[in-house]
Every structure is written in C-alpha cells, then in structure tokens.
Amino acid sequence: MLKKYDVIIVGAGPAGCAAAKTIAEKGHNVLIIDRQTFPRDKVCGDGLTPGATKLLQQLDAFSFLNSEDVYPIQAIRFVTPKLQSLDVPFKSKHEDAGFLIIKRKKLDHALLQSAQKSDADFLLAEATGLLFNEQQVCGVKVKLNGQKRELKARLVIGADGASSVVARSLKAAKIPDKHRFLAIRGYVKGFKTTDHLVEFIWTADLKPGYFWIFPTGNNKANIGLGLPADLYKKNKIDLKQHFYQLLEQPFFKERVLPEMEIDQLRAWPIPLAGLFKTQRVFDGAMLIGDAGYWVDPLSGEGIHNALKTGIISAEVALKALQANQFSADFLQKYEQRAWQQLGPTIKRSLAFVQGMRYLPWLLELYFFFARHSQSVFQRFFSNLSHDFEFDFNRQ
Numbered sequence: 001m002l003k004k005y006d007v008i009i010v011g012a013g014p015a016g017c018a019a020a021k022t023i024a025e026k027g028h029n030v031l032i033i034d035r036q037t038f039p040r041d042k043v044c045g046d047g048l049t050p051g052a053t054k055l056l057q058q059l060d061a062f063s064f065l066n067s068e069d070v071y072p073i074q075a076i077r078f079v080t081p082k083l084q085s086l087d088v089p090f091k092s093k094h095e096d097a098g099f100l101i102i103k104r105k106k107l108d109h110a111l112l113q114s115a116q117k118s119d120a121d122f123l124l125a126e127a128t129g130l131l132f133n134e135q136q137v138c139g140v141k142v143k144l145n146g147q148k149r150e151l152k153a154r155l156v157i158g159a160d161g162a163s164s165v166v167a168r169s170l171k172a173a174k175i176p177d178k179h180r181f182l183a184i185r186g187y188v189k190g191f192k193t194t195d196h197l198v199e200f201i202w203t204a205d206l207k208p209g210y211f212w213i214f215p216t217g218n219n220k221a222n223i224g225l226g227l228p229a230d231l232y233k234k235n236k237i238d239l240k241q242h243f244y245q246l247l248e249q250p251f252f253k254e255r256v257l258p259e260m261e262i263d264q265l266r267a268w269p270i271p272l273a274g275l276f277k278t279q280r281v282f283d284g285a286m287l288i289g290d291a292g293y294w295v296d297p298l299s300g301e302g303i304h305n306a307l308k309t310g311i312i313s314a315e316v317a318l319k320a321l322q323a324n325q326f327s328a329d330f331l332q333k334y335e336q337r338a339w340q341q342l343g344p345t346i347k348r349s350l351a352f353v354q355g356m357r358y359l360p361w362l363l364e365l366y367f368f369f370a371r372h373s374q375s376v377f378q379r380f381f382s383n384l385s386h387d388f389e390f391d392f393n394r395q
C-alpha cells in the first residue's frame with residue numbers, strides 16, 4: 001500500500017530534483033516519480049552557466065560528481081551568419097562558480113542522489129494523468145510495473161519536461177510554435193575544438209537558430225543545432241539532414257579529422273519562455289522547468305531556470321503545506337516570484353530574438369563595431385548575461 005504524500009513531483013530532471021530536495025529537507029514527505037531508470041541520458045548541450053553552477057552548489061550536487069565529470073569553460077566564441085567572429089574570455093560574476101560542461105547522465109543522477117539524501121523517495125513509474133477531487137488536483141495516475149495505480153498527494157508538481165503529461169492533464173494552454181525550438185544533439189570525437197572555449201554559430205537561414213560546439217577536451221565535444229519550430233515546420237526541414245548539411249560548410253568541414261564520429265544524435269523540443277498567456281498554477285498543482293515553458297528564448301539555456309523554478313515552487317509549496325492552502329490563488333506566488341527573478345533576463349533575450357528575426361543586419365553591424373571597440377564589445381556582452389563579465393586582462 002503506497003502512503004499519501006505531502007507532495008508528488010512528476011519528473012526527476014533538474015527542476016523536479018531541485019523542488020524535491022528543497023521540500024524534503026524541511027521534513028515533509030515527498031515522492032519523486034520518473035519513467036526512466038537513473039542514471040539516464042537527457043538530450044542536451046550539457047552547458048551550465050555560472051548562475052546554474054551556483055544553484056548546483058546550493059543543492060549539493062557536486063558531492064555526487066567526480067572532478068573528471070566536470071569540464072570548465074573560460075571563453076565564448078560568437079559567430080554571426082556572415083561569419084564575423086568574436087572570442088570573449090570572461091570572468092564569472094558568481095564567486096567560485098564557473099561555466100561548466102557536465103553530461104546530463106552524470107548531472108541529473110547527482111541531483112537525484114542529493115534529493116534522496118534529503119529523504120525524498122523515488123519511484124520508477126510513468127505518470128499517465130492526474131487525480132481530481134472536483135477541480136482540485138489530489139494525486140497522480142501512474143503505470144507501475146505494468147499495473148495502473150493511483151498515488152495521492154496534497155500537492156502535485158509537474159516537472160516532466162517538454163512533453164509534460166501533467167500540463168496536458170491540466171489542459172494548460174497550447175503555446176504557438178514560435179515559442180519552441182527543435183534541437184538535435186550529438187557527441188562528436190575527431191573534430192577540432194579549442195580547449196575551454198564554447199562556440200555559438202548563428203545560422204544564416206532560420207534565425208535565430210544556432211549551432212553550438214561545447215568541447216570536453218581531446219577534440220571531443222557536444223555539438224548540436226537548435227531551430228525555431230515555426231520556421232522548421234514552414235520550411236519542412238529535416239533536422240538531421242540540415243545538421244549534416246551545415247557540417248559540410250567550410251567553417252565546420254575544415255575542422256573534421258579523418259577519425260570523426262558522431263554518436264547519440266538525438267532530437268528533442270525546447271519550450272521557450274515568452275510574454276504569451278499561459279497558466280502555470282492550478283488548484284493543487286504547479287508546472288515548473290520545461291513543463292512550465294521557462295527556457296531562455298535566446299540561448300536555449302533551460303537548466304538554470306529549471307533549478308530556479310524548482311526551488312521557488314518548493315518554497316511556495318512549503319508555505320502552502322504550512323497553511324494547508326493549495327488553491328491556484330495561493331500558489332500564484334510561485335509564478336510571481338519566478339517572473340520577478342527570471343523576467344528581466346527573459347525580456348532582454350526576447351528583445352535580442354526579435355532583433356535577430358526581423359533586423360538581422362543590426363547584429364552584423366553590432367559585431368562589426370564590437371570587433372573594433374572594447375567598450376562596444378563589453379556592452380554587448382554584459383547586456384547578454386548577468387553571469388559573465390568580459391575579462392580584458394586575458395584578451
């Protein structure tokens with residue numbers, strides 16, 4: 001007989017684990033369910049900005065990682081559609097927290113282990129829907145060892161990613177395609193990279209799509225391509241084919257070594273945050289991370305916002321448990337706080353995205369000046385991120 005939980009969290013990715021740990025360490029009983037056995041892969045660039053690293057420290061994830069799991073980054077290369085290139089050595093604005101590459105197979109397992117150490121329970125089960133008491137969510141329907149089961153909870157948190165069953169059961173509004181990226185990722189070896197430097201190469205045709213190269217040393221890298229889903233559909237693109245076509249271009253081709261191999265090439269959607277109307281809180285439930293459309297719309301960076309919305313939703317859940325109040329009105333504080341903290345960066349990213357979509361020449365002009373002036377360079381970079389500052393001493 002399964003007990004009734006204070007909180008059930010569907011999905012053991014960064015959002016779900018951050019929420020589970022934050023609630024469990026305050027002594028509440030929390031169940032986190034996932035349909036996959038851990039450690040498991042998640043299609044991702046594996047890039048963690050200093051802000052994300054800071055949150056991982058707070059969540060004690062590094063106690064469950066080895067030093068060889070972590071590859072530090074010290075500089076970023078931006079390449080425009082007209083192949084203007086800028087290399088930016090940077091310093092993190094967060095003390096002792098840098099830009100890191102960590103494979104999701106390792107990272108997500110570390111986060112889950114940390115949540116379990118704080119006494120969150122884990123169950124290998126697939127969520128198939130929600131349980132309602134009139135309009136109020138009161139649990140989760142699951143498939144467990146091939147059997148249908150019902151799990152009761154005072155509060156449910158949907159952290160089940162881009163194809164969230166929880167969001168669908170709550171009939172969360174359908175978001176237009178332009179607020180989604182479709183991305184493909186592979187692990188390459190035998191491809192010339194610059195150690196400790198990540199590269200973002202904006203595509204010429206499907207703006208603001210981009211190709212990334214995130215090195216992990218010895219000419220190995222996580223490489224991938226993200227394209228706006230509306231343009232992808234409109235142009236009837238085959239993502240895999242497009243990815244290989246790009247690799248045929250001279251910028252990439254001259255870096256291919258004879259032994260090049262690409263492994264684990266897989267595609268997955270990225271739900272981007274925007275100013276569209278959506279609902280992330282319901283009576284008895286909240287949607288966080290990718291399930292709540294929180295990914296940065298310019299960079300596609302979703303881990304930071306998944307961790308952050310995991311922590312904020314948990315703080316609100318703790319208040320809700322204390323007050324025994326689970327109405328959407330009460331839980332609304334989660335969305336308000338998340339917007340207060342993430343909104344400024346999301347809005348700035350949206351402005352860049354609009355510029356890139358409709359005034360692409362502006363980016364080229366900006367880069368032209370930035371390449372010749374340190375102050376323009378500095379302004380461009382600090383406008384792009386709260387996480388980094390340009391390091392003049394290392395240029």
Ligand SMILES: Cc1cc2nc3c(=O)[nH]c(=O)nc-3n(C[C@H](O)[C@H](O)[C@H](O)COP(=O)(O)OP(=O)(O)OC[C@H]3O[C@@H](n4cnc5c(N)ncnc54)[C@H](O)[C@@H]3O)c2cc1C
Nearest residue numbers: 011013014015035044045046047127161183289290302303
């Ligand atoms: C190709 C690609 C590259 C990316 N690169 C980066 C990057 O470099 N840096 C970055 O910050 N972000 C990146 N992102 C975004 C990032 O991967 C996501 O934003 C992040 O994983 C969101 O975390 P999450 O916990 O919300 O969801 P997820 O990490 O997707 O976790 C969801 C979990 O829910 C489980 N689940 C799903 N459905 C069910 C169900 N029905 N029942 C039970 N369990 C279920 C899944 O098994 C999974 O474990 C990238 C995304 C893609 C697709």
